[in-house]
Amino acid sequence: MGAIKEKTVNPERGTGVKDMNRRGFLRAFLGVSLLGAMSSVLSAVVPGRVRRALAATKLQPEPVRTGYNAYDHYYSYVINLHKCIGCGSCVRACKMENEVPTGFYRTWVERYQKGEDEHARIDSPEGGLYGFPASTAGVEGVSKAYFVPKMCNHCDETPCVQVCPFGASYKTPDGLILVDGKRCMGCSYCVQACPYASRFINPLTHTADKCTWCYHRTSRGLKPACVQACPTATRLFGDMKDPYDPVRKLIEEERMGVLQPQLLTKPKCYYIGLDKEVR
Amino acid sequence: MEHTKHLWRAILILVIVVIIYLLGRGFLVPESFGKYGYYRGDNLQEQMNIRVPRHGTGVASCKFCHEDKVDAIIVTPHKVINCETCHAALRIHVEYDSIENFLKDPYSYDKTADMPIFSAQELCIKCHDYQLAKPDDYTTIVVREHLEEREMELGPNVCIACHDPHDPEM
Numbered sequence: 001m002g003a004i005k006e007k008t009v010n011p012e013r014g015t016g017v018k019d020m021n022r023r024g025f026l027r028a029f030l031g032v033s034l035l036g037a038m039s040s041v042l043s044a045v046v047p048g049r050v051r052r053a054l055a056a057t058k059l060q061p062e063p064v065r066t067g068y069n070a071y072d073h074y075y076s077y078v079i080n081l082h083k084c085i086g087c088g089s090c091v092r093a094c095k096m097e098n099e100v101p102t103g104f105y106r107t108w109v110e111r112y113q114k115g116e117d118e119h120a121r122i123d124s125p126e127g128g129l130y131g132f133p134a135s136t137a138g139v140e141g142v143s144k145a146y147f148v149p150k151m152c153n154h155c156d157e158t159p160c161v162q163v164c165p166f167g168a169s170y171k172t173p174d175g176l177i178l179v180d181g182k183r184c185m186g187c188s189y190c191v192q193a194c195p196y197a198s199r200f201i202n203p204l205t206h207t208a209d210k211c212t213w214c215y216h217r218t219s220r221g222l223k224p225a226c227v228q229a230c231p232t233a234t235r236l237f238g239d240m241k242d243p244y245d246p247v248r249k250l251i252e253e254e255r256m257g258v259l260q261p262q263l264l265t266k267p268k269c270y271y272i273g274l275d276k277e278v279r
Numbered sequence: 280m281e282h283t284k285h286l287w288r289a290i291l292i293l294v295i296v297v298i299i300y301l302l303g304r305g306f307l308v309p310e311s312f313g314k315y316g317y318y319r320g321d322n323l324q325e326q327m328n329i330r331v332p333r334h335g336t337g338v339a340s341c342k343f344c345h346e347d348k349v350d351a352i353i354v355t356p357h358k359v360i361n362c363e364t365c366h367a368a369l370r371i372h373v374e375y376d377s378i379e380n381f382l383k384d385p386y387s388y389d390k391t392a393d394m395p396i397f398s399a400q401e402l403c404i405k406c407h408d409y410q411l412a413k414p415d416d417y418t419t420i421v422v423r424e425h426l427e428e429r430e431m432e433l434g435p436n437v438c439i440a441c442h443d444p445h446d447p448e449m
Contacts, residue, residue, distance in 0.1 A: 047302070047306040050306070085413045085414065085417055086412060097334055099330075111412050113411070130405065132412070146412050170317065180322040182319070183318075183319055216329050220378060228334060228361050231361070231364060232417065
């Protein structure tokens with residue numbers, strides 16, 4: 001056994017907790033708190049200054065839309081299934097208005113044909129873009145048939161906003177669910193999460209895309225393109241915060257159904273005449 | 280506790296990592312994040328301006344220049360159809376820089392292209408061909424029977440041979 005090495009304790013700075021003296025403690029304490037204060041000040045101040053310096057070099061200002069306060073509105077959508085004729089005008093108008101890529105649909109129309117089978121036969125040829133052919137072969141004894149237009153329901157308690165890891169999907173103050181194209185990474189978690197299959201990954205931008213209730217139109221007091229295109233007043237768009245809105249009156253007075261109510265997503269697309277067969 | 284010098288080094292490294300994280304976060308998280316909620320607040324304005332609306336405001340937009348056509352169709356069953364549904368979006372015909380400017384002063388904008396006119400029979404058949412799924416109170420015809428009764432063949436532009444889209448009832 002060799003000699004135990006003697007540790008010389010410097011009376012000025014005590015190292016180690018056991019033999020720390022008051023001076024050593026104060027030095028350590030002040031050192032750490034100074035470091036903490038510096039780091040918080042730095043992280044608060046420096047990025048802002050750098051950002052402002054960079055912004056001053058930008059050539060174009062961000063476009064600002066004045067005169068519209070998103071908190072003054074809260075939109076809802078009504079679809080009257082007693083009236084839909086399956087013409088597909090809405091699908092065509094949406095494609096034209098929003099440059100939706102071929103093969104993808106922000107809104108689409110489904111046809112349900114209930115025959116003798118347990119479940120209805122559902123078809124949606126190209127989303128109803130060119131209307132529907134006269135009938136699908138093989139459906140025996142059709143007793144009831146109808147069209148169901150669908151799109152993003154802009155739910156109040158969305159699964160899609162909840163699962164977005166990047167804060168790209170969000171709910172606006174006026175009730176719409178939108179996707180921030182710059183923050184979206186295209187992970188498609190939201191595409192999986194949506195129970196209404198209304199989202200898709202845009203093949204051109206590689207970000208999540210979906211019906212936006214034509215926010216660039218509704219924020220200017222216009223109606224979405226699909227609502228305007230519909231020839232039979234199947235699709236209606238209203239502002240729940242506007243006391244004179246006829247669609248708001250309709251929602252408050254008529255009986256409405258929603259798609260997949262058991263999921264408790266609180267959709268804002270209300271259906272009149274919804275059948276139990278509709279999935 | 281003896282021999283704690285190594286602990287101070289570890290704590291120092293941890294503190295440096297935390298500082299780097301805070302600085303990085305300060306730079307990387309956009310400024311408007313959290314303004315209205317857990318998202319980048321600037322995107323709200325961006326989405327409002329994402330594109331110029333291609334469709335107008337319906338019949339009212341077309342009435343500025345085409346009052347005769349609108350007056351003709353407004354007393355027919357086709358009054359419920361928006362002009363753009365059968366023709367094309369307004370912006371193809373009149374290229375405005377913003378829809379607000381167009382609505383304020385539509386006459387300051389000139390026609391930039393002819394409005395497409397689709398006279399093919401598919402356009403009529405899409406809506407008016409009989410299907411069980413269509414509502415009962417909507418006018419439909421079984422196209423084959425309709426043409427057979429009149430001894431006509433299903434071919435291009437067969438509907439407009441007899442029907443004027445702006446005054447469809449015979």
